[in-house]
Amino acid sequence: MLKTEESPIQAAVRALHTARRVVVATGAGMSRESGIPTFREALTGLWARYDPEELATEAAFRRHPARVFGWYAWRRRLVRAAVPHAGYHALVSLEGLVSELAIVTQNVDGLHRRVGSRRVLELHGSLDRFSCVDARHPFPADRAPEPEADTECEPPRCERCGSPVRPDVVWFGEMLAAGVTAEAWDLAASCRAMLVVGTSGLVQPAAQLPFIARDAGATVIEVNPEPTEISGVAHIVCRGPAGAVLPALVAALSQGATK
Numbered sequence: 427m428l429k430t431e432e433s434p435i436q437a438a439v440r441a442l443h444t445a446r447r448v449v450v451a452t453g454a455g456m457s458r459e460s461g462i463p464t465f466r467e468a469l470t471g472l473w474a475r476y477d478p479e480e481l482a483t484e485a486a487f488r489r490h491p492a493r494v495f496g497w498y499a500w501r502r503r504l505v506r507a508a509v510p511h512a513g514y515h516a517l518v519s520l521e522g523l524v525s526e527l528a529i530v531t532q533n534v535d536g537l538h539r540r541v542g543s544r545r546v547l548e549l550h551g552s553l554d555r556f557s558c559v560d561a562r563h564p565f566p567a568d569r570a571p572e573p574e575a576d577t578e579c580e581p582p583r584c585e586r587c588g589s590p591v592r593p594d595v596v597w598f599g600e601m602l603a604a605g606v607t608a609e610a611w612d613l614a615a616s617c618r619a620m621l622v623v624g625t626s627g628l629v630q631p632a633a634q635l636p637f638i639a640r641d642a643g644a645t646v647i648e649v650n651p652e653p654t655e656i657s658g659v660a661h662i663v664c665r666g667p668a669g670a671v672l673p674a675l676v677a678a679l680s681q682g683a684t685k
């Protein structure tokens with residue numbers, strides 16, 4: 427995919443320039459430069475001794491509701507304090523440079539929506555929403571307790587059935603919502619270019635998206651400072667942080683657009 431004298435950014439610009447439909451698939455690395463730790467890093471403080479894949483399950487919540495609810499309250503505080511970096515704003519600008527752009531994110535922090543990206547599919551739900559664990563009755567976010575310190579926190583009870591309230595995210599062992607999954611798979615199978623940003627490609631089924639795009643003939647472009655499970659399927663690899671690579675990519679694309 428790379429011409430000999432081309433840099434990865436130039437090759438990516440060439441692919442984006444001709445792509446009618448572009449999908450950007452993002453993972454936890456997309457929020458790293460906004461101060462939100464990724465899953466593979468050690469968690470800080472109270473949570474350093476727990477494995478996220480242990481805490482992010484219904485079984486953990488039913489066994490230790492205050493610990494799991496407190497962990498999400500801690501993450502919500504991090505997210506509220508987070509400032510979306512230049513890479514987020516570059517993706518908003520990218521909407522004006524390609525015919526059709528959709529963001530499919532594994533992240534639950536809502537940062538793409540916060541900066542104004544228009545079409546965002548949240549495969550794994552959102553920290554901003556709550557529902558009860560037994561019947562998934564919605565629970566008003568403004569009623570959720572917001573403990574100041576990083577401590578365990580008893581979840582509120584559902585006003586309709588009395589079961590404990592959980593964050594409205596997809597836990598390990600849970601199915602993704604059918605609608606958003608179907609839409610994301612359709613986009614991956616019909617896009618002409620897919621930017622894969624900040625994901626280790628370890629969590630299924632989200633990790634299939636770049637493979638679906640590649641099999642459908644799209645150009646797959648990875649943006650990540652480290653090699654990942656996706657690197658082997660990417661036609662173009664931009665080795666670097668999202669906060670630097672995405673602005674550089676969009677600046678080069680917009681210069682090309684004005685030529």
Ligand code: BV8
Pocket residue numbers: 452453454455456458459464465466467479482532533534550595596597598599600601602623624625626627628629630631632649650651652654666667668669
């Ligand atoms: C499912 C929401 C059907 C919650 C998340 C055994 C039993 C049950 C299931 C399984 C099983 N074995 C496998 C499975 C399937 C399981 C899975 O994939 N497990 C993995 C661990 C092997 N998947 C599921 O359970 C899914 N459901 O399969 O249902 C089913 C049902 C029953 C039984 C079988 C199958 C549901 C998965 C969704 C889980 N929920 N999030 C919450 O957030 O608390 S997943 C969560 O972790 C994130 O959403 C994200 O998806 C994932 C973390 O991955 P990444 O985003 O890639 O982040 P990571 O930290 O790994 O990597 C960061 C990357 O960023 C790195 O590459 C790094 O280099 C890079 N980076 C760092 N800095 C930067 C950067 N990049 C750019 N710029 C930078 N500055």
